[in-house]
Amino acid sequence: MADSDTTAPKGFLAELRDAVSTRAALLVIGVFVIELAFIVSYLGAFHSPAPHRIPVAVVAPAPVRGQVVGRLNALPGDPVRARTATDRAEARRLILRRTVDAAVVINPSGTTDTLLVASAGGPSVAQTAGQIAQDVERANGRTVRVTDIRPPHRADGRGLSSFYLVIGLIVGGYVASSALAMSHGARPANVHRTTIRLGSLALLSTASGLGGAIIVDPVFGALPGHFGALWGIGALTTFTAAAVGMALQVLFGQLGVGLALLVFVVLGNPSAGGVYPSSLLPPFWSAIGQALPTGAATTLVRNTVYFNGNGTALAWWVLAAWAAGGLLVSYAASVRGRRALGAAA
Template sequence: MNRPKHEAPEQTDPGQRTRKLRSPLFWAAPIVVVTALMSLLAALYLGSVIDPKGSLRDFPIAVVNQDEGDVAPGSDQRQNIGDQIVDGLVAGVPADKVDLEQVGIAAATSMLDSAEVYGAIVIPSDFTKRLMILAEASVVPGDVEKPVITVYTNPRSGTFGTALVESIATPALATVNEQVGAQLSDQVAAAVGDTPVVGAARLTLSNPIEVLTVQYKPLPDGTGNGLSAFYYALLVILAGFTGAMIVHTLIDGMLGFTPTEFGPRYVHNPTVEISRLQTLLVKWGVMVVLGFLVSGLYLWISHLLSMPLPNALGLWMYGAFAIIAVGVTAMSVLAVFGSAGLIINLIVFIVLGLPSAGGTLPIEATPPFFGWLAGFEPMHQVFLGVRSLLYFGDGGSGALMRSVTMTAIGLLIGLVLGLVVTRLYDRKGFHRGVADQPTPAASETV
C-alpha cells in the first residue's frame, strides 16, 4: 500500500538492518549512557548520606548565657559559672564542625523561628545562684533543686538536624557538668574544712546540673515529623520537570514532528508549518496554565490529607511560580539540545537536586560539594521556600525572599536560553521540517 511520505518512516532493506544490529555502537550507546547515569546517581546519593557526622561543618547552634553570677559560699568573691560553661562548650566542640553562635535570648528566638540555627543552648539568669544554693544545701538541710540548662531543638529545621543537635549538646554538656561538679566539690570542701560531707551530697555535687532537651515550637500532626516540606518541594520540582517532558512530547506529536504511539499503533500527524520559537512559546503557554492548576491541586490534596497549611495562598502562588520556572527552563533545554536535553534536565533537576536539597539531611552534614550545589540547585531553593510557608507561615527571616529571588533567576535563565537559541536556529534555517503533502487528517499504520 502506498503511503504519503510524511506518514511512515522509510523502510530499510534487510541487509542494512543486519548491519545496524551488528554494530557495536548500537549496543554500546544505551549501555554506556545508562551505566554512567546510574553510577552518578549512586555516587551522589550514597556519598551525601553515609557519614553525616564526618561531613559536619559550620553546623549552627545558638548559645544564650543569661547568668548574672553570684557569690561563692564562704567567700566574698563573685563568680559566673555560666561564662565558664560557655568557655567549656567552645573549647569542647570542634570549631570546624559546629558554629556556636553566642547571642541574646531575643536573637536566639528569632534564629529558631527562621531556621537559621538547628538548636539553642540556654543558661538561665539564676544559674550560678542556684549552684551556690546547691552547694550550701550539701551541709545545711533544706529543699533544693539542681540548676537547669535547656537545650532547645528546632524540629521545623528538619528531623535529622534535631538528632544532630542532641548528639552534639549531650556529650559536651556532660563534660561541662563533670568539670563544674569537680569545681563545686572543691569549693564546698574548702568551705567546710574538716566537717564531713555526706555521700548523697557528694554525689549531687559531682553531677550538679540538670540538662533538659525541649522541642522549640513542636510541629503539629500532619507534617510527617518535618518531612512534609521536602516531599512537597519534590512534588513541585517533578510537576515542572515531568510536566515539561510530557507537554513537549504531546505537542510535538500533535504538530506532526514526532509520531505518537498507542500500543502497537502510532499516529503521525501532518507537520504544521511553525517555527521553533513559536513552538516553544506554545509549550510555555501550556506550562503556565499547568503551573497554577497543578499547584492548586496539590493544595486541595494536602487539605484532604489534613496537612496543616498556615499560608495556603502563599504556597499556591509560590508553588505555581516554581512549577512554571522549572517547566519553562526544562523546555528551553529540550529546544536547544533536542533529545539529549532529557538527560540534561534529569541531571540538573533530579540527580544533582535530591542530595543537595537539604530536606532530609542538613546541608551542613553533607560533603562540601553538596553545599556548593545547594547555592543554586533548584530543589534546594524550592525546599527553602516551601518550608518557610509550611512551617513558618510568613516565610521567616528572608528565607522565602531568597527562594523567590533564586526561582526568578532560574526562570529568567530559561526564558533567555529558549528565546535566544530558538530564534538563532530559525534565522540559520534549522527548521523542524514541513510536510511534503499536508493533509487535513492523521493517518495510522500498523
C-alpha cells in the same frame, strides 16, 4: 520449484548493528551513566551524615558566656558555630527567624540547662544538636533538657511533607517539558511556537500548584493554613522545572532530558535539605543544595509554613533566576533558529 530465499544470512555483528543503532546505544550508555550518578550522589550525600557548623545561640551569664561559646566552637570536627544571645527571648527569635538552628540556655542557679530547637526546620538537625549538647553537658557534669519550640504538624510526620511536595512538583515540571519535546520536537520552530509551549507549561504549572496545595492542606492536613502561598510556590516551582527542562532540550536535544534529570534528581534531591539539612551533608552537597531549584523550593515551602516566611529571600531569588534563565535560553534559541533558517533560504 519453490522460490529460494534470497536473503543471505547475516553474521552476529551485522545483526547487532541492525538491532541496536548508534543512537540507541548512546542513549543506553547515557542511562547507564545517569544510573551510576544517581547511586553515587545519594550514597555520597546520605551514607555518613555528620554535623558541620550547625548555627547555635548561647544564652549564659556574662562571666561565662564567652567561655561557653569558645568551648562549643572548639569542639573536634567543628560541629557547631556558636554565637551569643542576650536572653531566652532573643534566642527563640533567632531560631524562628532561621538565623540559628538551636540555642543553649545556661541555668546559672542549677545544673540542668535547656536546649531550644525547632524540629519543623529539620528533625535530624534538632536531634543532632540535642546529642551534641548532651555530650558536652555530660562532660562538664551538667544535664540538658530539650524543648521543641516549633515541631512539625501532627500530620507532617517527620517534617518531610515540604520535601515530598516539592519533588512531585519538580518531577511534573520537567516531565511535562520532556513530553512536549517528544511530541513536537525538542526545538520549537519559531518564537510563536516557543511562546505557545511555554504558555502551556505555565497553565500546567498553575494547575500543579493548585493540586499540590489541595493535597497537602485540605486532603491530608500536612501543611495547613497557607493554601494560597503554597499554590503560588507550587506553580513557580513547577514552571521553573518546566522552563529549565525546555531550555536544556532546546540546547542539547534529547540529551537535555538526561541533563534535567541530573540537575533536578541526581544532584537536586539529596542536597535539598529534605532528609538531611545542609549542616549534616558533606561539603559538595551542602554547597549546591540551596543554589538548585529543589533545595530552594523545599526551604521556601518549609519556612513559609512553619516560620512565617523568614529565611526565604534567597530561595525566591534562586527559583526566579532559574525560571528566567529557562525563558531567556528558550527564546534566544528560537530567535537564533529563525535567523539560521532565514540565512539558509
